[in-house]
Amino acid sequence: MALTTVVRGRAYDWSHAIGRGAATGTGFNYIQTMCLGNDNDLYTANRGNENNFGMRVNRIQLGGAGEEELMAEFFQHGEGDGKATWPFGVAVGKDGRVFCSDEWTNTISVFDPNGKFQYKFGKTGSGDGELIRPAGIAVEKNGNVIVVDSGNCRLQVFTPEGKLVAQCGKAGTGDGEFNQPWGITTDKDGNIYVADWKNHRVQKLSAQGKFLMKIGTYGELPHPDDAYAVTYLGPYVSSLPESHYPKAGLLNHPTDVAVDTDGDIYVTDWGNHRVSIFEADGTPLTNLYGDAHVFSKWAKQSVDANPDMMKAYRRVNNLQPLWRFCFPTAVDFNPATDEIIVADSQRNRLQVYKKVRDYQDFQANL
Amino acid sequence: MASKDDIGLMAHLMRRAGFGASRDELEARAAKGYDATVDELLSPEAQPAVDPYTLLRHQPAALLPGGQPPMGNVNYMYYLVNTKRPLQEKMALFWHHVFATGNSKVDNYDQLLEQIELFRQHGMGNYRDLLLKVAKNPTMIFWLDNNQNHGTAVNENWGRELLELFSLGASNYTEVDVREASRAFTGWTFETKLPRLPYGRFPWKFEYRPEDHDDGEKTFLGHKGNFNGEDIINIIVQQPACAKFICRHLYNFFVADEPQVPAWQIEAPRDQAAIDSMCKVFIESKCEMKPLLNHLFKSDFFKNARYKHLKSPAEVVVGTLRLVGGYELPKPGYGELSMQPSYMGQDLLNPPSVEGWHTGQEWINSGSLMSRINFVAAQIGNPDLPGVQAIINRLKAQGTKTPEQLVANCLDLLGPVEVGADTKKELTEAAKQWGDISWDNDAGAKNATQRAAEMLQLIAATREYQFG
Numbered sequence: 042m043a044l045t046t047v048v049r050g051r052a053y054d055w056s057h058a059i060g061r062g063a064a065t066g067t068g069f070n071y072i073q074t075m076c077l078g079n080d081n082d083l084y085t086a087n088r089g090n091e092n093n094f095g096m097r098v099n100r101i102q103l104g105g106a107g108e109e110e111l112m113a114e115f116f117q118h119g120e121g122d123g124k125a126t127w128p129f130g131v132a133v134g135k136d137g138r139v140f141c142s143d144e145w146t147n148t149i150s151v152f153d154p155n156g157k158f159q160y161k162f163g164k165t166g167s168g169d170g171e172l173i174r175p176a177g178i179a180v181e182k183n184g185n186v187i188v189v190d191s192g193n194c195r196l197q198v199f200t201p202e203g204k205l206v207a208q209c210g211k212a213g214t215g216d217g218e219f220n221q222p223w224g225i226t227t228d229k230d231g232n233i234y235v236a237d238w239k240n241h242r243v244q245k246l247s248a249q250g251k252f253l254m255k256i257g258t259y260g261e262l263p264h265p266d267d268a269y270a271v272t273y274l275g276p277y278v279s280s281l282p283e284s285h286y287p288k289a290g291l292l293n294h295p296t297d298v299a300v301d302t303d304g305d306i307y308v309t310d311w312g313n314h315r316v317s318i319f320e321a322d323g324t325p326l327t328n329l330y331g332d333a334h335v336f337s338k339w340a341k342q343s344v345d346a347n348p349d350m351m352k353a354y355r356r357v358n359n360l361q362p363l364w365r366f367c368f369p370t371a372v373d374f375n376p377a378t379d380e381i382i383v384a385d386s387q388r389n390r391l392q393v394y395k396k397v398r399d400y401q402d403f404q405a406n407l
Numbered sequence: 408m409a410s411k412d413d414i415g416l417m418a419h420l421m422r423r424a425g426f427g428a429s430r431d432e433l434e435a436r437a438a439k440g441y442d443a444t445v446d447e448l449l450s451p452e453a454q455p456a457v458d459p460y461t462l463l464r465h466q467p468a469a470l471l472p473g474g475q476p477p478m479g480n481v482n483y484m485y486y487l488v489n490t491k492r493p494l495q496e497k498m499a500l501f502w503h504h505v506f507a508t509g510n511s512k513v514d515n516y517d518q519l520l521e522q523i524e525l526f527r528q529h530g531m532g533n534y535r536d537l538l539l540k541v542a543k544n545p546t547m548i549f550w551l552d553n554n555q556n557h558g559t560a561v562n563e564n565w566g567r568e569l570l571e572l573f574s575l576g577a578s579n580y581t582e583v584d585v586r587e588a589s590r591a592f593t594g595w596t597f598e599t600k601l602p603r604l605p606y607g608r609f610p611w612k613f614e615y616r617p618e619d620h621d622d623g624e625k626t627f628l629g630h631k632g633n634f635n636g637e638d639i640i641n642i643i644v645q646q647p648a649c650a651k652f653i654c655r656h657l658y659n660f661f662v663a664d665e666p667q668v669p670a671w672q673i674e675a676p677r678d679q680a681a682i683d684s685m686c687k688v689f690i691e692s693k694c695e696m697k698p699l700l701n702h703l704f705k706s707d708f709f710k711n712a713r714y715k716h717l718k719s720p721a722e723v724v725v726g727t728l729r730l731v732g733g734y735e736l737p738k739p740g741y742g743e744l745s746m747q748p749s750y751m752g753q754d755l756l757n758p759p760s761v762e763g764w765h766t767g768q769e770w771i772n773s774g775s776l777m778s779r780i781n782f783v784a785a786q787i788g789n790p791d792l793p794g795v796q797a798i799i800n801r802l803k804a805q806g807t808k809t810p811e812q813l814v815a816n817c818l819d820l821l822g823p824v825e826v827g828a829d830t831k832k833e834l835t836e837a838a839k840q841w842g843d844i845s846w847d848n849d850a851g852a853k854n855a856t857q858r859a860a861e862m863l864q865l866i867a868a869t870r871e872y873q874f875g
Contacts, residue, residue, distance in 0.1 A: 091742030
């Protein structure tokens, strides 16, 4: 796809990639959610696999292309305080506390910014304050923690110490109802956005949990029979131009949502392997499909250390499958840098785009 | 209400054409009728497909699992346990037996899963079309070295196995035919794959390289021409030996145990008339699998073949998990669960060789038998699992049980399982130690539940339970 996408007064430039596949250390292992910290840093919750490899939250110091650094790893697999079975959600409070959900033990563990365990709350069940498969987490301006109580198809709000404050939502397809929701974010006004995963939409709620708006209807991207399937569930790479893809607005199991400082909304359209962008009122704008033409710093280290890999790359006919998103799970907007950060989960990397404020179109008769 | 024999026959059908069924399902199907159930099994598209997204939400590493177990097995087991299209999944397993391709060489579980998906999508279609798709399947091409089969340097691995193990069987072709078939498949290869580092696995893509194809004249099974691979397949499927080979495979998989494939050239089928009738359908339908399966499942030779087939490890494990329930969603430990068939001698996605697994009695040795019994007993003896609870609730509803009734009812609800007189006597003697059991009061109910679970475990440990 194009490295620069221009649409209705906006321009999005692909910037760089971060990460590589790694069960520990400098890389990721199936990011489920992520959250920007307070110091130009990013926390990612990695699911790992059944060999109990890779499960962790890692903290990455962000910078320009190639300036990222791994700062900490915690919430690895294990039993007891500070350990996880199935890490899922991560969110950071203004005071630096890091909240992490474990969707198997149905608890929220709380850490300091360096990953030192503080305390945890939550228990299994469907009663008030109880959780089933907690997924995404967001921290409100007042410090309260909104937990996507996915198995109970609701949101629950807790004080930072874990006392239940409020809840909203129930299982269903109606307004304000959910079906296994995944990611969550808030905007500058405190409104809440939830990726209503199995209802194939994003719902916007007021800070009090009142339904305001929904975005998206179910749709899968069509693909010709001879398209190259990057996995047996896509993405599919074909010679068709981008215009043959449906416009934004169709969603297939959306996983996360972010809102930028202009109010534009970014949705990881997981099953369609793209990020769909909407105006604040839900009007579809465009899609990003993944454009990682350049290896990340850590990825390049892997390739440099394995010369056969580069030999193979030089023999490949079409590198587009390498560039494309594959089941993106999370998206954040960094207001300090105008960057859109996408967790490209199956590729164990982040792809970073920049929303360009002063984009000037080029002379058309070049 | 369905008769006991109707239930027994339906249980037989569902064990063979699927992975067993609960008593509730058996009764519902028996009420619908045997032929109607076969028709339904032959129309998998009428049932919902397995939801892969739920698997990937909770076990994302199951999509591109790379070369190390168990994530590939987790993916496969999730489909086997959750399918509502049992015959489609059983046929995919059948073709995995026939077109045996293994991770030991491929080192890409993702590619093997893609091949299983090919079997799922096309395994109940036309055999000729499937064979062509398999010939173009990059995983198979790599497994049998056809990417090293060049116009100027022929590699016969694919050509040989195509004839010996995938279509005709030994003694139905000559060495010259192997050579000529191999020449016809020169240039059938795959594009260079995106390497696994640093972003994980990418799939192969079939590629035909005309400049690497031997365009000369070939003589194959009496036919002469400038053949390409597709021509070879078209000639193969016209051979009477092809029908015999595929039908005997199906008979061995679905009806009754046959000797191992290498012995087929010297040992006659155990039921030649059955094979002949199947061949007739196969030939008349021009290699369509559905008419053949329809004939097979509605035939007397199938209906009369109860307990003449030793369950494969996959059948043991999947059948048990579907019976006891509680494994529909991914959960921690699913990896270990998905490796259970391997511990019993059937490493799914990694057969021992291109010949596939030896079946029948060869599944059993002292170690694999213990693995089978221990696994099934652990599951079936757990009254917390919903399927076990359902069995116990049925026993409970029938009231107080004498030892004889406990044995008879457990045998009935667990299959029905048919056991010999000696086995029944031993089971009854065990039950007699417990006396009558009843759920009339709390203390009695606890004891009765425990005893019922123990009886189910004892039945699962019998010789007869290993047969399906």
